Each structure stands twice: as structure tokens, then as C-alpha cells.
Amino acid sequence: MADTSILRATVTRIDGGITAPLGFTSAALHCGIKAKPGALDLTIVAAERRASAAGLFTTNLAQAAPVLLSKRHLQQTTGLARAIVVNSGCANACTGSQGLADAETMAREAAAAIGCAVEDVLVASTGVIGVNLPMGKVASGIRSAGTQLARGRGSDTARALMTTDPFPKEDAVRVETAGGAFSIGGTAKGSGMIEPNMATMIGLLTTDAQVPPAILRRALEESARDTFNAITVDGECSTNDTLFAMASGASGVAIDEDSYPALLEGLLAVSRRLAVDIVRGGEGATKVIRVTVQDARSSDDARRIARTIANSPLVKTAVHGADPNWGRIVAAAGRSGVQFDIDRATVHVGGVRLFENGLPHDDAAPRAAEHMQGTDVDIHVHLGTGGGVEATIWTCDLSAEYVRINGEYRT
Amino acid sequence: MADTSILRATVTRIDGGITAPLGFTSAALHCGIKAKPGALDLTIVAAERRASAAGLFTTNLAQAAPVLLSKRHLQQTTGLARAIVVNSGCANACTGSQGLADAETMAREAAAAIGCAVEDVLVASTGVIGVNLPMGKVASGIRSAGTQLARGRGSDTARALMTTDPFPKEDAVRVETAGGAFSIGGTAKGSGMIEPNMATMIGLLTTDAQVPPAILRRALEESARDTFNAITVDGECSTNDTLFAMASGASGVAIDEDSYPALLEGLLAVSRRLAVDIVRGGEGATKVIRVTVQDARSSDDARRIARTIANSPLVKTAVHGADPNWGRIVAAAGRSGVQFDIDRATVHVGGVRLFENGLPHDDAAPRAAEHMQGTDVDIHVHLGTGGGVEATIWTCDLSAEYVRINGEYRT
Numbered sequence: 001m002a003d004t005s006i007l008r009a010t011v012t013r014i015d016g017g018i019t020a021p022l023g024f025t026s027a028a029l030h031c032g033i034k035a036k037p038g039a040l041d042l043t044i045v046a047a048e049r050r051a052s053a054a055g056l057f058t059t060n061l062a063q064a065a066p067v068l069l070s071k072r073h074l075q076q077t078t079g080l081a082r083a084i085v086v087n088s089g090c091a092n093a094c095t096g097s098q099g100l101a102d103a104e105t106m107a108r109e110a111a112a113a114i115g116c117a118v119e120d121v122l123v124a125s126t127g128v129i130g131v132n133l134p135m136g137k138v139a140s141g142i143r144s145a146g147t148q149l150a151r152g153r154g155s156d157t158a159r160a161l162m163t164t165d166p167f168p169k170e171d172a173v174r175v176e177t178a179g180g181a182f183s184i185g186g187t188a189k190g191s192g193m194i195e196p197n198m199a200t201m202i203g204l205l206t207t208d209a210q211v212p213p214a215i216l217r218r219a220l221e222e223s224a225r226d227t228f229n230a231i232t233v234d235g236e237c238s239t240n241d242t243l244f245a246m247a248s249g250a251s252g253v254a255i256d257e258d259s260y261p262a263l264l265e266g267l268l269a270v271s272r273r274l275a276v277d278i279v280r281g282g283e284g285a286t287k288v289i290r291v292t293v294q295d296a297r298s299s300d301d302a303r304r305i306a307r308t309i310a311n312s313p314l315v316k317t318a319v320h321g322a323d324p325n326w327g328r329i330v331a332a333a334g335r336s337g338v339q340f341d342i343d344r345a346t347v348h349v350g351g352v353r354l355f356e357n358g359l360p361h362d363d364a365a366p367r368a369a370e371h372m373q374g375t376d377v378d379i380h381v382h383l384g385t386g387g388g389v390e391a392t393i394w395t396c397d398l399s400a401e402y403v404r405i406n407g408e409y410r411t
Numbered sequence: 412m413a414d415t416s417i418l419r420a421t422v423t424r425i426d427g428g429i430t431a432p433l434g435f436t437s438a439a440l441h442c443g444i445k446a447k448p449g450a451l452d453l454t455i456v457a458a459e460r461r462a463s464a465a466g467l468f469t470t471n472l473a474q475a476a477p478v479l480l481s482k483r484h485l486q487q488t489t490g491l492a493r494a495i496v497v498n499s500g501c502a503n504a505c506t507g508s509q510g511l512a513d514a515e516t517m518a519r520e521a522a523a524a525i526g527c528a529v530e531d532v533l534v535a536s537t538g539v540i541g542v543n544l545p546m547g548k549v550a551s552g553i554r555s556a557g558t559q560l561a562r563g564r565g566s567d568t569a570r571a572l573m574t575t576d577p578f579p580k581e582d583a584v585r586v587e588t589a590g591g592a593f594s595i596g597g598t599a600k601g602s603g604m605i606e607p608n609m610a611t612m613i614g615l616l617t618t619d620a621q622v623p624p625a626i627l628r629r630a631l632e633e634s635a636r637d638t639f640n641a642i643t644v645d646g647e648c649s650t651n652d653t654l655f656a657m658a659s660g661a662s663g664v665a666i667d668e669d670s671y672p673a674l675l676e677g678l679l680a681v682s683r684r685l686a687v688d689i690v691r692g693g694e695g696a697t698k699v700i701r702v703t704v705q706d707a708r709s710s711d712d713a714r715r716i717a718r719t720i721a722n723s724p725l726v727k728t729a730v731h732g733a734d735p736n737w738g739r740i741v742a743a744a745g746r747s748g749v750q751f752d753i754d755r756a757t758v759h760v761g762g763v764r765l766f767e768n769g770l771p772h773d774d775a776a777p778r779a780a781e782h783m784q785g786t787d788v789d790i791h792v793h794l795g796t797g798g799g800v801e802a803t804i805w806t807c808d809l810s811a812e813y814v815r816i817n818g819e820y821r822t
Binding site: 403407 | 738768809810
């Protein structure tokens, strides 16, 4: 590109979460899905006018009713939406035709409350599987929420997404470019379990940049690849995973091919923060583990090895115990299915070299163990293929608490 | 085949383990790799004369020195061997050229003790990674063991393989066919960890049937597919996994195409028992889970879904908690990468139908929960593709004890 000045974007963290960008309002309330009095379990994020919209959804064959409905709506509108309605406490998954009818009712009630077409509403649900929504409570909740939409309530939306997430997750940035400034806001919930059941990820992103639907979708896919799709708590992919983005255009800054990198940079900043927070709040997690694989022949190879290490229960338990067990890292890389020469690979933990030229450096283990006592652990594998390609996956350690949370009797 | 009578084999469980078949002797002793005084850590299984031999090895790129050496020896002899020497307490993995020299020394010492060519000796090691063998102790141990070879010591061999396995694993059967009777013996060690490190599987099988090397290899591959290769404790594939078989021919019963099914039936009986015992003795295991997937379009599809369910931490923790959480089973099947229609799938736990036609049968959950209180849990998924193909994978539950064993600080 001829003009590089327009690419230089300054990204600054700001307050306000999902309604930091202009043109968006939100409301959140307790409608009664969650048993705990006052616990927020319903939220609407609305655009003042029809906005560009994009969605990424679970690849699980078992897709919840709200996933099926939101996909259909995005197809019908070819990437436009006015509102997103989300409930927590019930996933509306494996609920058959009744579940689909309930998701449709949620969209219809929200459309009536806001004054838009039903297909302009996107729906997401998170919580227990195989249970029907209490639609009386949900419908009246949506009607109430429709009257309470305002800016400055992003943190309520963040809390209304939570199931057993230990903390709410929100972020926002201001992106300054030569072409003007715009904002990006976001909120997400992660591997909380309700009662307990599936870990479900839901992410909502807003921007007041003016972004055509096709570019918004491309930016969402590209930013998710290295953020929301680069995290793993336990290798499970849920029935409800959903990531939505809406662009209001209210900042007046139009995104085109030239300013696309600035949009992407902003989306990456917000998404990475939210994604790593999901890992930090993973069930039973006490540490965030960043697994970086360098010098692979392809992105796929680098990601596959990083993911195999990140999902290895032996690596995750070793990190939990602050044990610099390079043998488990080498063995996980070796069984990933990617071809490379073990004798050319190097393993560092916390910057400390533990394995090189096929041999251990066990004298360095105590220094690596010290690094592993902290809450953020860096695992670094250099493959030595000469390919030069790198990927990073974030995960958390595996603790007895994970087993306790997920092993408790549900019925 | 014209004559079906020869296919009718009667398989009866007998005592004697690895030396139940004629033509084999063994010895086991404490050479000093394990710190605990008297703990058996070295064993030799020897054939009276050169026997047919076959080996299956880890597919991990990081292969231990004994794996590399045994592969080479089997190539050099085109499937013949006189002895297998195994040590526990040290995996001789990630030990570079010194490790390979040590594995060669083990084979050379055993060959000298027994009086055979060095390439007629197969070697296996299990234990901690990245540590060199104490070769003085190992070499003198091999020399002593060579003088103690005898029948009736199979159970010592079974104990000498153990690392932190909670119990020794051995089995033997007598196979009676129209063509005569022969025996098959076996021993194995599973997911024990030393100090702790990699879970490593080692299996040794003997038979006094007369089996050409190519048929022995085919029978070993075929029987392992549905036994040793159909188990998973934590989805990890180690640097040292090894399965050896030797056939002495001492029974005088020759195996050909017609009697092959009888050999396979016997190998399956011994291998299934040993494999399920490995799962039962898995780290922290309190239950054996049998995951059967029926009515898939192909064996690969059936195995892939069964394996995804068997490796799912959410399914494994649910079983640990005796929670009939069909939602996690459906979700694991749905993310396996195999295409099928969830609405046609049926899920049973302990014979109790929990999910059918896309909808739960939660009224049946208490009966399924009762089944799950036991030590053997059956999970059964019928895909409804009309393909009719089935596969079974055995695994164990995931307990806090697994985390404790693998999270304790090693150095």
C-alpha cells in the first residue's frame, strides 16, 4: 500500500465496555432463570439504527437453538442487525422444536421492544443443556429490558452473561488513525458451568467504525483466529459457542482496505484481553499458560503443536505443580502429528532453556520452577525447521478443583 | 473356508502368565535402578531357541533409545528374537547418543548371558525421561538374571515392569482347536508414573504356537487394534510405548491361514484383559468406562467418536461423580469431526436411554446414576447412520488424584 501513514493506528484502552462505541445501548436485569434473587440473567445490546453484524459459531454438530436461529437471521439480512439478546442460566440446547420456537420468541419479543424486524435480532444462550427456557419470565424480562436501554451499562451486560465465571470480562479501546478515531468495545463469558454443564463461550463486540458487513465478518474471523480461537480450557467445544460483532458507523470513520489494519489491531487488542481473561477464569484455573511454537513450516503446524501441548493433561498438571517437566512438553509435541526433528527442537519455560539438541538441561530446572510459581507461565518451543512460522495458544492449568467442579453430581 | 471345524477354538484362562506357553523362561530381580530396596526393576523373557517375534511401537516422534534399537533388531532379523530385556525406573528417553549406546549394551549383555546374537535381543525401558541408566548396575543385573531363567516366574516379570502401577498385570489362555492346543501368555504395565513422568505402556506376549513372523506381526497388529490401541487414560502417547510378541512353536501346533482365527481369538482374550487392567490401574482411576459407538459409517468414524468421548475431561469427570450427564456425551460426539445427525443418535448409560430424537429422557437419570456408582460404566452411542459399524474404547474416570499424582513437583 502506497500510504503507510494511514496504517499507523494508536490503540488506547478506555472505559465503557460494550457501550463505549457510539450508537449502542444496553440493558441487563434478573428475569428469573437463575435461582439466585437479583442475579442478572438477561441482557440486550442494541444499535440505535440497523448496524453491520457478523457472527462466528460453534463447529459442534450439536448446535443450540439460538445458534441455529442467529445463523439464519444473519443469512436473511446478509449481515445486518439491530440488537443482540442473551440469556444466561439455560443454554436452550438439545431442546428440539420447542427450543427453536423459544429462541424465535426471544427474537420476536426483542424486535417488538426495540421496534425492528425479527430477523434483525440475534440471540445467544448459555447455561444448562437439555432444559427448556421459562419463557414467561424471559418474555417479560425482554419487554422490561427494552425500556431500560442506555449507554454506560456495559458492566451490567458483562455480569448478565456470567454463569459460574469467577469475574466479569469486558474491555474497550480507542483506535486513532489518520482517518479519524473510533472505538471498539467488548464483553465475554467463558468456561463457567451451570449446575454444572457445558463450558460455553459467548463474546460480544461493538464498534462505532463504519464497516461493510463483509469486511466486518473478515475482521472478526481474522481477529478470532489468534484470540478467541487460540484459547483452550479443556479442549471441549460447546453446543452454544457464539461470537457476535456489530458496527454502528456512529464515529463517522469508514473502514476500507487501507484502514482495515487499524480495525483489526483494535479488534485484536479487545479480543485478546477478553480471551485471555476467559482462560484466567477457567474452571479451577490458577495459572494462565502461554504456549508459543516458533519456526514451524506452516501456521497449521505451529497451531497444532501448540494446541496439543496446551490440551495435554500431563503438561497442565505439571504447570499446576510448578514442575518444569520438559519431557511432557517434548512428548506432547511429538504426538501432535506434525513432522519435525526432535533433535533440532528447543524448549524454554519462562525463558529458561530446558531441552536442546535432544538433551535436557536439568541444571536450569530450579530457575524454570521459580517462574512457574507465578500466575503466568510461558512455554516456548522452537522447532528448528527453518520455516519461521509461529503460533500462540493460551490455556490454564488443570487442578483438582476442575475435577471437583465438573465431577459433582448434577441431578 | 471349506473346513469350519478348525476355526472352532475353545479359549480357557490358565495360570502362568508370560511363561505359561512352552519354550519360554524368565527371570526378574532388583538391580538398583529403583531406590526402594528389593523392588524388581529388571526382567528377561527368553525363548529356548530363536522364536518368531513382532513389535509395535509408539508413534510419538520422540522415541526412546530402546524403541529405536528394538525396531532396528527386528528389521535385521526379519522378525526373530531369543529374548526381551526390560527395565523399569528409567525410560532411557531423550538421552541422546549415550542412551542409544546404553540400550545396545543392555542387548549385548543379555545376548552374552543367553548365548545368542545381539540383534536377537529386544529391549524396552519405562520410567523417568531424560535420565541416563546406571549401566554398571544394569549390566551386572542382566548377567545375574541370565543365570536365573526358569519357568513359573511370570508373576515376577509382571512386577518388574511396574512403575507406579497399583497392581501387576498378567494373563494366559489355552486355545484348543481341531489342529491341537497351544497357549498364549502375557504381561503388561500401564500408566504408572515414576517421580512422576510419562505414562508408558509396555506389553509382552508369548505363545507356543508355531507362527511365521509375518503372520505373528499381522495377528499382533490386528489384536492390538481393538485392545491395547483401544484404551486411553489421558490421551497421551508416550516416548516408550512398546508391545512385543514371541512365538516359540514348542506346542507343535502350526498356525496357517485356516487356524489364524484361533490364534487371533487367543491373543484378543489375553490382550483385552491386560489392556482393560491398564485402564483399571490408570492414574487416579476409580472406574473403567467402556465407550461403544454403534451404527457408524466406518470403523474410523466409530473409533474417532468413541475416542473423543473417552478423552473428554468433562465426560470423565462426570463419570467420576456418577453424573449421567448425557449432554457432555452428545457434545463430545458432536465435536469429534465425524458427520452424523444428532437427532438420529441415541445415548444409553448402563443400558438406560438418556437421549433420543434430539431430546433428553431425564426421568431415567436416577437409574443411570445408580449404574454409575459401580466400578464399570457403560456408555453407548447409537449414531443411526445405517452404516452398522461399531467400535469400543476403554478409558477411566478423571479424579483429583490424577491431578495430585501428576502435579507434584518433580525436581
